[in-house]
Amino acid sequence: MTPFKLTDELLEDIRQLIADEKNGELQSMMQEFHYADIAEIADELNVEEATYLIKLLNSEKTSDILAEMHEDIREAVLNNLTAKEIASELEELDTDDAADIINELPKEIVQEVISEIEDREHAKHIVDLLRYDEDTAGGLMAKELVKVNENWNVLTCVKEMRAQAENVTRVHSIYVVDDEGRLKGRLSLKDLLTTSTKTHIKDIYISKVDYVNVNEKGEEVAKIMSKYDLEAIPVVDEIGRLVGRITIDDIVDVIREEADKDYQMAAGISREVEADDSILELTRARLPWLLIGMFGGIGAASIIDSFQPIMIGFPILLIFVPLIQATAGNVGVQSSAIMVQGLANDTVKGEILKRLLKEFSIGLINGGAIASIVLLISHFIFGTPYMVSITIAIAVILVIIIAALIGTFIPVFLDKRGIDPAIATGPFITTSNDIFGILIYFLTAKLILGI
């Protein structure tokens, strides 16, 4: 594939065509592009231009474009469409994408849009999906699936399947249900085609089928699907009735979003933002952790202030404060990141005590290495008196060990309490380790130098 690349020239051309209302040229140009590429183009246009483009193309393609567009731009474009126009877009979409779009619409027009959807079955399915939280299996699933009754024979089954398959783009599996609609198993296409038409489905279906509950968390569904290499998974309600299916492409999005969220949390960004968001949004996402970090800094200032005699007696100790602080922060971030990742991937097993002991050993090795170098540099380069250099070195070892233990313990503790441990990396751990590190440093100095 010559990959599509949205250049500034291409964008400029499209803008010009829109300005000149050259509809024919625009249409034939867009014909060549994949809907995902047109969505990328629309994201870069202003709202009027994007709306013009969307109105120009036909519903079958525009619905897919809308589904792929950036949420904010889509919202603005939909604002320029009538309820009837929105409904005709939703008509073309799979129920899951349609429900996602409805969830973004202003409350007052939702009712009208839904009532304008001509295919009432489709509308009913969309409404069904609206009641699930977007982070659950229910919020991820679509209604489009092929299901057959265990009491049918092969002939009825094939006939019914043909009708159902019309609404389903990709048939991943044929699900078998009982009279109450409860999921019983799945059917292999091969068995269906090689068995006599009078055979009952209940005699040929495979009862082993992976499924998830409608309230299962999206993250958990992603884990199950990627562990078992599934391309689709059926979703059942509380009493085991088949209510939808989730496909792997939606899960890919969940995995990406989850990873982005964890990454941002580790970087001290408290709300989901993108580089292109507004200054206000970016500020709101960043200020909270800066404030927490600031109070950490004020805390550190109070600690240093309370060791006045040391400051006066050994001012040289103060120039190594940044070293202590950086080390405490780095060690804390490292150990917490390893724990957070281990917890997310379910690879952390065994007792916490053993794990802390391991961190203690790693801290001892790293601490020993760093402390030796610091000892030499502070004594020979900065001319720090011998005892003071030893004090600094011992403090470095202690700080590294304790920072590692804190970095390991906090994520496990949060996880046990049901809190997402990902919050425990980045600024959280650096701030608390700043304070502990400096406290340990001055306490060590007080003990050894006896002030």
Add this chain to the structure above:
Amino acid sequence: MTPFKLTDELLEDIRQLIADEKNGELQSMMQEFHYADIAEIADELNVEEATYLIKLLNSEKTSDILAEMHEDIREAVLNNLTAKEIASELEELDTDDAADIINELPKEIVQEVISEIEDREHAKHIVDLLRYDEDTAGGLMAKELVKVNENWNVLTCVKEMRAQAENVTRVHSIYVVDDEGRLKGRLSLKDLLTTSTKTHIKDIYISKVDYVNVNEKGEEVAKIMSKYDLEAIPVVDEIGRLVGRITIDDIVDVIREEADKDYQMAAGISREVEADDSILELTRARLPWLLIGMFGGIGAASIIDSFQPIMIGFPILLIFVPLIQATAGNVGVQSSAIMVQGLANDTVKGEILKRLLKEFSIGLINGGAIASIVLLISHFIFGTPYMVSITIAIAVILVIIIAALIGTFIPVFLDKRGIDPAIATGPFITTSNDIFGILIYFLTAKLILGI
């Protein structure tokens, strides 16, 4: 699905059954488990136990178990198998998984293992795959696919497809090639079944098909497949010949690994490690960044040391060093994380100057807020003289703005130079911002307080 949960009791039971050599019970127990679950069990056993379990089960299941197992444990278990036994496992695997396992085998037995594979076609395919870098499309692809010649008619095509499909677990697409094996397009199963058997394939195939080059980076393949919602993509060589296909489940693994790697890089972990790795491995992954952080700390110490007159004249300035350092670090990590993510998701467009201006504005707002609070606290709580408090507040604003600019600029700079910008977060940015932050702080003090 009642999700599989590996409890300590279950593990103990299995260990006991292995110790007592109760093969029958073990076999019937494992019968009930999915191979991915058995792989999870094997990962927790010691090498002798895992080998015992693998040897007990039949090749069809064990090959899948081996493919899902943790690399280190698999390597150890394979060490206990003969070349012939390994070959019979590879026989059952898809070519991509088989090639991955061969890549881990000691060089001296690779030749022997390959020669023991009975299906010579399969062996040849595996050898083909060995020459690709594991991070490229070639390293991700498998040879199992269904392809038909454009010059065949529908009848020949259906016959040939049946034979090919036997070796392919899931048929995602039927690819069309010319006499030289070059990818021409794809075929819809529906068209194939509804057309007269004498029709030539060249008259019914769809020429629009997404594909990737064999040397394309895995990360890029992941982007393309998730952008276009593809479940499989064909891979072509330099002259356009169809050489393999990549399925979405392999891409899910690529996305997860990529996210894990970025997360670890941001946390200052320089080699891929897991919580369960050995103390030595974890130390080696962590020490490099701690050393760099240490040298940063030493640099900061030199800077403070070089402002001796200020230290003596205004010792109170020293207690706010941790605040300056923490703020510089946090701001740098935030801005770099947003840029790194934006670059990875291709959402960063437009000029760098505009983006720096935006960061400047955000820095001004955040800086203003933090500086005002610091001003009040330092003056009223710590009793810092008015001019010194103002000095600290101005330094805070400057530090926040400059840290934000550095955090934004470095990832863009690295990206332009072809270096993975993910390296620019975490310790890298905190270390450089520590130094810049402290330098700015004391320079500001020197300018305003005139020492």
